[in-house]
Every structure is written in C-alpha cells, then in structure tokens.
Amino acid sequence: MSALDWIAADWGTSHLRVWGLAGDHVVQQAQSDQGMAQLGRDGFEAALLALVGDWLPNGQITPVIACGMAGSRQGWxxxxxxxxxxxxxxxxxxxxxxxxxxxxxxxxxxxxxxxPADVIRGEETQIAGYLARNPGWDGVICLPGTHSKWVHISAGEVVSFQTFLTGEMFALLTQHSVLRHSVAGWDSAGFADGVAQGMERPERLMARLFSIRAEGLLDGLDPALARARLSGLLIGAELAAAKPYWLGQRVAVIGADGLAKAYATALAGLSVPVSIHDATEMTIAGLNEARAHLPPSERPCVN
Structure with missing residues (x-):
C-alpha cells in the first residue's frame, strides 16, 4: 500500500468521514458518528485522531484539509x-x-x-470538485440532502444559490410526526404521483401530507406507496419553488446514490437535461483542488 501524504476530511453535523491519499489516490478511509453536533470545540482533534492516528508517519507533518461543519461557528x-x-x-x-x-x-x-439570506458549508467543495472534473461547465448544480441546494454556475463562479429544508422535513415527518405510523418502504409509482401533485399545487402541500395519514386509516394505503408519495410531495414542492433555477438549464445532481436518482428522475420527467455524480467522489476532488491553497511548505505532490 502506498504511503499517504495528505488527509481529506468531510465533517458533517452527524458524521465524520476521512480519506488518506497518496497524491489523488485514496489509500485509507474511515468514518465515525463524531459529527459537529456531538462535539465541543476541544473535541475535534481527538475525534480526528481516533480515525487517522494510526495513519500518521512519525517525524513529519501530514496536512489535513477539512470541509463542512468543522469550519462552522460551533466547529473546530x-x-x-x-x-x-x-x-x-x-x-x-x-x-x-x-x-x-x-x-x-x-x-x-x-x-x-x-x-435572499443563505449559506453553504461543505457543498462548495463538491462544487469545486465537479468543476475541476468538468472545466468550462455552465449550468445549475443540485445537491440534494438534509438541506438541498440549487446553485447557479457561470464562468467558474457560484452566481447565486437557494437552500431547501426538504431532507430534514422528510426525516422529521417520517420519524417524529403522526405520519411515522403510515410510512415504510418505497414505491416508484407513488413517488412519481407525489412529485406531480407537489409541483401542480404546492400550496396544497400541508393538506396532502395529512391525506397520507387519512388514506392509511380509511383505505389501508400501502406504507411503501405512502412513504414514496411523501418524498415525492416534498421534492415536487421544492422543484416548483426552484423552477427559476432548473427551467431551460442543464442540471448536474451531486448526491448519495438513491437520493440523487430520485431527484434526477423527477427532473427527467420535466424534460430537464440531467446527470448524476457521486457526492464522495466530488468531495475528494474538491479537497484535492483545495490543496493548491495550502502554504507552500505543506503542498506534497500537488497535481
């Protein structure tokens, strides 16, 4: 195994993921549940060392480049x-x-x-990774997740962006609301139906959410169809609000496999040119780009 010469870290609210790299090749990787929400400011170094301590060679300094919540007001x-x-x-x-x-x-x-007031922390690195892999690309990048982002890219710059609480709302509704008794599994037809309803009448979202519960009680609505419809309703309402971003644009979706495919399916149904890209791959590529901004003495093997 090649010796690593730098470490990439993606520090989320719930999880920490790290990769040891030789140049731009991953030679080690690990993760833990020690996200920002579980740590005080003095706990970040210990959480990192718990994962990478055995990777560090003696007698030299290994640079670590981190993105995400390590840089937040409550972070490291x-x-x-x-x-x-x-x-x-x-x-x-x-x-x-x-x-x-x-x-x-x-x-x-x-x-x-x-x-309008908005912030990005972590996704900027995925955007940088995508642009490094696709130089000269203009369009819109969609980054679905707990807080979904729609980002307008032109001439290598982030021009504007908008965040939606869609993923967090889905988690809250399926885990902590009355709908938790009605949803389980997945049904593709239910998702497509939910997207169509959410886009057609987004102002009816709250009522249609409760109808999932009512149909379960009165008509025995299948839990898999119910869960997929719930996801579709939320994503459809998001797409309706994000229409100024995707209309007439090509969209690159960067995210985890299942969620990215759900967004891409919904966009393809609207005749939007769409491509899917792995979030981990784009994160590592972006952190590799960030290596160029290390102090000169700490730039091993920058490509």
Missing part, C-alpha cells in the same frame, strides 16, 4: 463565509489549532448570499 475553528458571486474555493484556507505535532489542519470556508 470558524472559517468565515465568502460572498457570492465568487469561485467555490478561495485563495486561502483557515488553519485550525492542533496539539498533535504530526498534524496540520486547514479548513475550507463556506459561501454566503446576502439577499
């Missing part, structure tokens, strides 16, 4: 937001304090939009 160190329009990655990274002499940690800043 606050990496200030950069204002759009701008490139997804800036010229500087924010160093994080460390006690371990074998580590040098730098955090990627997020992006902010003043009007």
């Amino acid at each position: 160190v606050e990496a200030p937001y950069r204002s759009v329009p701008c490139t997804p990655l800036g010229a500087t990274l924010t160093p994080a304090p460390t006690r371990e002499l074998r580590l040098s940690v730098h955090v990627v800043p997020g992006l902010k939009q003043v009007k």
Whole structure:
C-alpha cells in the first residue's frame, strides 16, 4: 500500500468521514458518528485522531484539509463565509489549532448570499470538485440532502444559490410526526404521483401530507406507496419553488446514490437535461483542488 501524504476530511453535523491519499489516490478511509453536533470545540482533534492516528508517519507533518461543519461557528475553528458571486474555493484556507505535532489542519470556508439570506458549508467543495472534473461547465448544480441546494454556475463562479429544508422535513415527518405510523418502504409509482401533485399545487402541500395519514386509516394505503408519495410531495414542492433555477438549464445532481436518482428522475420527467455524480467522489476532488491553497511548505505532490 502506498504511503499517504495528505488527509481529506468531510465533517458533517452527524458524521465524520476521512480519506488518506497518496497524491489523488485514496489509500485509507474511515468514518465515525463524531459529527459537529456531538462535539465541543476541544473535541475535534481527538475525534480526528481516533480515525487517522494510526495513519500518521512519525517525524513529519501530514496536512489535513477539512470541509463542512468543522469550519462552522460551533466547529473546530470558524472559517468565515465568502460572498457570492465568487469561485467555490478561495485563495486561502483557515488553519485550525492542533496539539498533535504530526498534524496540520486547514479548513475550507463556506459561501454566503446576502439577499435572499443563505449559506453553504461543505457543498462548495463538491462544487469545486465537479468543476475541476468538468472545466468550462455552465449550468445549475443540485445537491440534494438534509438541506438541498440549487446553485447557479457561470464562468467558474457560484452566481447565486437557494437552500431547501426538504431532507430534514422528510426525516422529521417520517420519524417524529403522526405520519411515522403510515410510512415504510418505497414505491416508484407513488413517488412519481407525489412529485406531480407537489409541483401542480404546492400550496396544497400541508393538506396532502395529512391525506397520507387519512388514506392509511380509511383505505389501508400501502406504507411503501405512502412513504414514496411523501418524498415525492416534498421534492415536487421544492422543484416548483426552484423552477427559476432548473427551467431551460442543464442540471448536474451531486448526491448519495438513491437520493440523487430520485431527484434526477423527477427532473427527467420535466424534460430537464440531467446527470448524476457521486457526492464522495466530488468531495475528494474538491479537497484535492483545495490543496493548491495550502502554504507552500505543506503542498506534497500537488497535481
């Protein structure tokens, strides 16, 4: 196995994922549930070392480039937001304090939009990775997840973006609302029906959500169809609101496999040219791009 010369870290609210790389080739990987929400500011270094401590060679400093919630106000160190329009990655990274002499940690800043107020932290790295793989690309990038993002890209810059609470709302409704008794599994026809309803009459969303419960009680609505319809209703309402982004554009969807496919299916049904790209691959590619912004003494094997 090749010796690693840098470490990429994606620090979410719930999870931490790390990759040890030789150049741009992954040679180690690990993850834990030590996301930002589980840590105080003094706990980040220990959480990282628990995963990568055995990877670190003695007698040298291994650079770590982190994106995501490690740079939030409650994170390891606050990496200030950069204002759009701008490139997804800036010229500087924010160093994080460390006690371990074998580590040098730098955090990627997020992006902010003043009007309407919005922020990105973590997705800017996936965007940078996609643009590195697709130079000269213009269009819209959709990043579905807990907080879905729609991002307008032009001339290598993030021009504007909008965030939707769709994924978090789906989790809340399926785990903590009265609908939790009615949903389980998946049904593709139910998803397509939900998308159509959500787009056609988004102002009816709240009523249609409760109808899932009522149909379960009165008509024995299949739980798989119910869950898929719920997802479709939420995504359909999101697509209705995000229409200024995707209408007449080509859309690149970057996300986890199942969720990315759901969004791509919904967009394809609207005759939107769409492609799907793996979130992990784009994150690593973006962090690799960020290596160019390390201090010169800490740039091993930059390609």
